[in-house]
Amino acid sequence: MQKLRWWLLGSVVPVGSACAVSAGTSGPGRLGDLALGALGIATAVVLWTAGRSAQSGWRGWRLFALAPLMPVVGLLAVTVAAPDSPLEQVALRWLPTVPGYVIAVVGILTLVAPSRLRGGPRPAVELALFLIACVLVVQVLVLGPDLSWLDLDPSGRAVLAAAVVVTSATVAAAVLLLGVIESRRQPMALVLLAATALLAPGRALGTSAMLTGEEAVGDVGRFLVAAGLVLLGAAVLLDPGPCPETRPQPHTGRSTHLRQLLPHLAMTVACFGAAAVSLTGHRISPVIAVGGSLCAVLAVLHRWLTAREEQHLGTRLRRSEAYFRSLVATxxxxxxxxxxxxxxxxxxxxxxxxxxxxxxxxxxxxxxxxxxxxxxxxxxxxxxxxxxxxxxxxxxxxxxxxxxxxxxxxxxxxxxxxxxxxxxxxxxxxxxxxxxxxxEQVLEQVAFTDPVTGLPNRAGCERLLEQALGADEPGCRSLLLIELDGLDAVREDAGRDVVTEVLVEVGRRLRATVRSSDAVTRVGGGAFAVLAEGTLQAVDLLADRCLSVIEQPLDTGAGVFDVSAAIGVVDLGAAESVPDLLTRAELAVRAAGAAGTGTALRYRPALGSAAERRARLREDLPGAWDRGELSVLFQPVVSLGERRVTGVEALLRWQHPELGEVPPAEFVPIAERAGVIGELQRWALTHAAAAVLTLPCTGAPLRLGVNISASHVAARTLVRDVAAVLQSTGLAPERLILEITEATLMSEGEHVAVDIEALRLMGVHVALDDFGTGRSSLAHLTRLPIDVLKLDHAFVLRVDRDPKARALCESVVSIAGALGLDVVAEGVETPAQLGALRAAGCGFAQGFLLARPMRPRELVDVLDNGAGQLWPGLVASR
Structure with a gap:
């Protein structure tokens, strides 16, 4: 396409030069005519080649490509025939040229879809106006002001009339195309209109020069024709092709503002043409007079049709506006x-x-x-x-x-x-x-409000904390997490309704204690939170006041109750997020509860380190037995009558590769919460049983005591696990003692009693561990399915110096003996304690005084030394 543009542009130079030479020499302008013929052939090639990409089939530009060739045929006919009369030359040249212009008109009209050419009577009036105006102008240019149609013979008159009509029709078709063409093809239509506007007068002046013999007029006509042919080639190169849109042309038929002026311009041209003839002193012919009158009438008719269409369009617009206004209004x-x-x-x-x-x-x-x-x-x-x-x-x-x-x-x-x-x-x-x-506000109120106390709930507390942390100037703010202690006793004694009454009263007291700008929320069952402003000292004083009002007696419908609390305090500036803030507050309140009820503690980094340690242990504990980090130590159980070792208690130890030795009191609760206590105790049972079988014995075989957690009992796998260990190791059932706490044995559920009874039927002994702590009761000894009673270290601690403790110990030992139970005293640390226990009739003891927990090889040395005799020197037998 770019080459075609340069080729067409380059062809203008030789054509212009030929026209100039022709104008400067005497005689007919044969050189200029030959140059126009060559340019016409070149234009036809450009139209054919470029039009093939714009439209398909024999229509549009490819049909238009035949039009520039017809004048070339006329030129060849004149050259070959060489008629003598100028009129014959004109007729011979126009005979093939007239069909060429007809083809051009058809080609122009087929450049757009037929639907765009339909538009009612107004386009027809416009077309007639354009055609008449063009006919008037062209016939003046062809005949000149002196000749008349009556001066021509019939054949010449017919040929020239046809020439005038077809050239005018070409210009009119180009004007019509400009009004209906798509917007993106309007530049092409403007260039095409300019080309036809140059070709029509150019051909007319050339014809006039042939009839009158004025070569200067002929040279002007050749320049106009050359320019029109060049613009034809430019028009096809500017055409982007038909639009893919399928929208119909608007009812007005207008696509440019220029077309609104074209009818008036046509009438003006016709009037100026007639005036020019009159001003040159020539008589206005009847054809010019009639044509000018028709142009004026058609212009008036066009204006009336336009006004009527605009009125109809305005009515439709007002109706459409009213329609859409009604839609919007309703x-x-x-x-x-x-x-x-x-x-x-x-x-x-x-x-x-x-x-x-x-x-x-x-x-x-x-x-x-x-x-x-x-x-x-x-x-x-x-x-x-x-x-x-x-x-x-x-x-x-x-x-x-x-x-x-x-x-x-x-x-x-x-x-x-x-x-x-x-x-x-x-x-x-x-x-x-x-x-x-x-x-939404009602639902939000429900979602963020505690239904019992009417205070914000945990979600509301978190929202308040997010707002406080996100404030541009959070100021000095602290969070007080309050954990009540004593609600379980209220629930057991008076029921849940009284607990609700207590919670409402505690919430009221806290709300009355803090300032109006402080927020009080209930974040859990017995947990409250206070978001307080003030310095650290002021917040600490507020925590003390909260403890004071909580510890005041609570008068309820079921009586007077006392509750206490522990408070954890966290500074908001030390936390990065709400979860981090609540975690720190929970660590602080947990430490306060461990320090004793009625205590308020502020969060410190050491508490976070302890929490990180627990999290690390929880993560590393699963699989510790497979990694060889666990071991089993044995603490001898000594018969006070025989003064020798008669049994051992297996104690788990964990040697963490980074944290060092972790005591059982720390990792066993973690194992219970992590759900791996069953695997842990199965491993301990298996290794302890296998190790006991390798120990020497001079008398009765040593018995093995193993602690069993409540979680293991609740899992309903204890019987199966013990049976598997006994079968895999070969340990005799009567040598195994399972040490279980009183709370576990007394827990609700028939499965506990069924499992314990099944173990005893297998021959396994059951020991009541940690007796003397918590709510141990002598009355339970008659109902519990046990064989051994183990006195806790707290029970033994004052037996040597407190007569009441000694009397209670003697009573327990006497009752256990009457029930046929063996009694083992744990935590014996002094000879005085050992002497007092022996005097009370206790049968067995274990503790640091007798022997510390030891490895199997160390225990072998003890058992081999004096046939297992183990006694800490002289102990009084009072």
């Missing part, structure tokens, strides 16, 4: 139109109905002054974005005042049409959401 969504300064230009009646008055949003009012003050800034940022940004495509929330003084909540969809030259405004499609917002 829509459930209100429409608000704003100008570039966010001033109201129009609002739908629906908005007035929503706000209680038609003038609730008056035209010209500033929207930012009408909305709620809290919404003005966000609305201004959204609707007046920074340079280069556009208005949001989402939903805006705003509040407008109702006539009753309240605020209505609206959701507005934004259509930013400020860049649209027709609209030039911001359109808000508003929907009333007041009722929905009210329901």
């Amino acid at each position: 829509s459930s969504d209100a429409v608000l139109i704003l100008d570039g300064d966010l001033r109201v230009t129009w609002s739908s009646p629906t908005l007035g109905t929503t706000l209680g008055a038609a003038d609730a949003v008056p035209a010209g009012a500033d929207l930012l002054e009408l909305v709620h003050p809290d919404d003005a800034l966000s609305l201004a940022r959204a609707l007046q974005p920074a340079a280069g940004a556009s208005a949001p495509a989402g939903v805006l929330r705003l509040r407008l005042r109702h006539t009753d003084g309240g605020w209505r909540h609206l959701e507005a969809g934004v259509s930013d049409l400020r860049s649209d030259t027709v609209v030039g405004a911001v359109v808000l499609h508003c929907r009333d959401t007041t009722e929905r917002v009210a329901r």
Whole structure:
């Protein structure tokens, strides 16, 4: 395509040179005619080649390509025939040229779809006006002011008349094409109109020169024809091809503003042509007079048709506007139109109905002054974005005042049409959401409020903490986490309703104790939280006051109850997030509870380190037995009568590769919470049983005691695990003693008693561990399925110096003996304790005084030394 443009442009130079040479020499302009013939052939090639890509088939440009060849045929006919008469030369040249112009007219009309050529009577009037005006101008140029159609013979008259009509029709077709062509092809149509406007007078002047013999007029005609042919080639090169759109042409038939002026321009040209003939002193022929009159009549008719169409169009527009206004007015969504300064230009009646008055949003009012003050800034940022940004495509929330003084909540969809030259405004499609917002607020109240105390619940507390942490200036704020102690006793004695009454009263007391700016929330069953402002010293004093009011007696319908509390205090500035803040508060309150009820402790990094240690142990404990980190130590159980070792208690030890030795009191609870206590105790049972079988014995075989956790018993796998260990190791069942706490044996559920009874039927002994701690009761000894009673270290601690403790110990030993139970005293650390226990009739003892926990090889040395005799020197036998 680029080569064609250069080729066409390059062809203008030789053609122009030939025309100039022809004008400067005497005689007929044969050189100029030959140059025009060559340019016509070149133009036909360009139209054919370029038109093939624009349209398919024998239509449009490919049909138009035949038109420039017809004048070349006429030139060849004149050259070959060489007629003598000028009129014969003109007739012979126009005979093939007239069909060429007819082909050109058809080619022009087929450049667009036929649907675009239909437009009612007005396009027909325009076409007639264009045609008559062109005919008048062209016939004047052809005949000149002196000749008349009557001066020609019939054959010449017919040929020239046909020439005048077809050239005028070509220009008229080009004008019609400009009015109906697609917008993107309008530059092509303008160039094509210019080409036909040059070709028509050029051919007319050439014909006039042949008839009159004026070579100067002929040279001008050749220049005009050459320019018209070049513009034809340029037009086809500018054509992007038919539009893919299928929308029909508008009813007016107009696609350019220029076409609105073309009918008047045609009439003006016709009138100026007639005036020019008159001003040159020639008589106006009847053809010119009739044609000018017809142009004037057609111009008036065209104006009347245009006015009628504009009236009909205005009626349709008003009807369409009324239709869409009715749709907008009856829509459930209100429409608000704003100008570039966010001033109201129009609002739908629906908005007035929503706000209680038609003038609730008056035209010209500033929207930012009408909305709620809290919404003005966000609305201004959204609707007046920074340079280069556009208005949001989402939903805006705003509040407008109702006539009753309240605020209505609206959701507005934004259509930013400020860049649209027709609209030039911001359109808000508003929907009333007041009722929905009210329901959401009620649901939010339910979701963030504790139904018992009416205080914010845990979710509400977290929201308050998020707001406090996200504040630009959080100030000095602290969180007090309060954990009540004693609610279980209230529930057991008086029931849940009284617990609710206690919680309500505690919440009331806390609310009355803190300042009005402090927030009190209930975050759990017996847990409250206070978000307080003030210095560290002021917050510590507030924590003491909270403890004081909680510890005051609570008068309820079921009586007076006493509860206490522990408080953990955390500074908000030390936490990065709400979960981190609550975790620190829980660590602090847990440490306060461990220190004793009625204690308030502030969080310190050491508490976080302890929590990190527990988390690390919880992560590393599973699989520790497979990694060889666990071991079993044995503490000898000595018969006080025989003074030798008669049994051992297996004790687990964990040697962490990084944290060192971890005591059982630390990792066993972690194993229970992590759910691996069953695997841990199965490993301990297996290794302890296998190790005991390798120990030497001189008398009765040593018995093995193993601690069993409550979680293992609750898992319902204890019987199966013990049976598997006995079968795999070969340990005799009567040598195994399972040490279980009283709370586990007394727990609810028939499965516990069934499992314990099954173990005893297998021959396994059951020991009641840690007797003397908690709520141990002598009455339970008659109901518990046990064989051995183990006295806790706390029970033995004062037996040597407290007569009451000694009397109680003697009573327990006497009752156990009457029930046929063996008694083992744990934690014996002094000879005095050992002597007192022996005097009380206790049968067995274990403790650091006798032997510390030892490895199997160390235990072998003890058993081999003196046939297992183990005694710490002289012990009184009082």
